[in-house]
Amino acid sequence: MFKQSALRVLKIEQQAIEQLAQYIDDSFEQTCELLLSCKGKVIVSGMGKSGHIGNKISATLASTGTPAFFMHPAEANHGDLGMLTEQDVLLAISNSGETSELLALIPVVKRLGVPLIAMTSDANSTLGKFADINLNIKVEKEACSLGLAPTSSTTATLVMGDALAVALLDARGFTSEDFALSHPGGSLGKKLLLSLQDIMVKDTALPLISPTKTLRQALVEMSQKALGMTGVVDKDGMLIGIFTDGDLRRVLDDRVDVHKTEIQHIMTKHCITANSDMLAAEVLNLMQQHKINSLFVVDKSGYPVGAINMQILLQAGII
Template sequence: MMKDFKASALRVLKIESEAVLQLQQYVNDDFAAACQLLQDCKGKVVVCGMGKSGHVGHKIAATLSSTGTPAFFMHPAEANHGDLGMMSDQDVLLAISNSGETTELLNLIPVVKRLEIPIIAMTNNSGSTLAKHADVMICIKVEQEACSLGLAPTASTTATLAMGDALAVALLDASGFSSADFALSHPGGSLGRRLLLSVADIMQQGKDIPLVSKHQTISQALFEITRKGLGMTGIQDDDGILVGIFTDGDLRRVLDKRIDIHTTTVGEVMTTGSVTTHPQKLAVEVLNLMEEYKISSMIAVNDKNQPVGALNMHMLLKAGVV
């Protein structure tokens, strides 16, 4: 007999999406109180849970840490055999248990209470032992599991994960945590590259900068463009100040006017008022400028408008900024 896989999958998604939507009723004063406890925490948020709650707890701890709330996961069984020493009286315990009666979690309560560590419980049972001993309880109750047997944690774990995200983002918004702060904790990822790389990290420097004097001929400028491979060259005056730029596009316009490239100086045909950048500018900002002005390369200048570097779209792509 052929099974209807799609119908089963759609039923699961419907149940789980409804479970997440039902959580809105639990974003209440207790939720706000939990956020305040976490925001006031001087140490770390210690996330604890067994089984599937533990798997979700790992993710919640990781999300909290990456969004500005230092956190780590502590396995309750291991905590009962020594790992509880990882906690300090500056921490907050975020205990996750769907039933609120997980033995390994409950065994920790006397010691946690003795250390006067605040407890935030995430459970579906307000009358549970965990909820009664917690300082704040966040309800994660769902109407039904998506498992057709009603046994495997499915909708309940999805709801727990979503509530964890709600906590993390609420704290992020309250603290003013920025995209740059996020990048600092993700330096190896593409987001880190996009947000932390400066122009100075990417640009060609020194002898690799395409530059000619305004007194040199167009043909000499073309040789510089070809030699440096950025599709353009900067034009300097006698004091080393950038006064213009000459690009492949400028060359096409020169050829249309039948100008002698061997006798005409590049200063006579250069583009003035060109868009430049500063070496300390973020590479992603330069990308935005290139897209805005529809250009593919740019000269970086210092505070005296002297060329100190050059880069193009290909270099941004290679660096992972695009």
């Protein structure tokens, strides 16, 4: 019983979304052009379920390069309409096109000369007639078995809002870096904005040894600092090589004497390094490109100032 009801809902809403394709027409093009040229903000408004959907649409627009926010129409009628300026565009959502709280805004909107875009299922409704552009969101029926609860209609409205946001995103040439700037607390923001300097190991936590130290001494340093590697520095502190867990497996296969072999004879010279002003995402890409699990961070002169490995990147949420 429950499964049958759920599958019926999915089928009806899927059909509603498919039918939206016919409404991606000249009105949609005109809406995109108007929103793209808007010098102020896109103010989204709607009551009830349309209001909830409108809130999400405004948030999606704002996060994808189109400045927008939601204005509750009931509150707008009691002072919040002051949010609206002549530079803005009003996107009013009402399935019926007869929502009284939205209709009450029309005289002020027209007096200000603010462009009005309606999202309704009836272009001949009051809201549709007064709108400069009407985006059709009509569906054949609601998924609710009573035909009353907004279900298919709100889904169609949400999808139309997403279509607008993405069309504008593409038109603006909005990039993932732009997206990250408006999502600094999200995982994408971390990936794109977090600096290597913020997460790298440094100072006394750096595993460093001189070239004349033995392999056994190198292993002690690697074990204590737990980065899966140790750097090899000359008498001036310049990084001249690296020895990693992978190098260890290689030399053990060659039956190297861990007590007598100096690290300078088995280290990897000309190792891959990063600089501290790189973004963590850049370093991850560098490590993946060269198939390495750790590397040192050096300054412009080649002195080691930090170190990073995959585990640190994972803990920082970069991976």
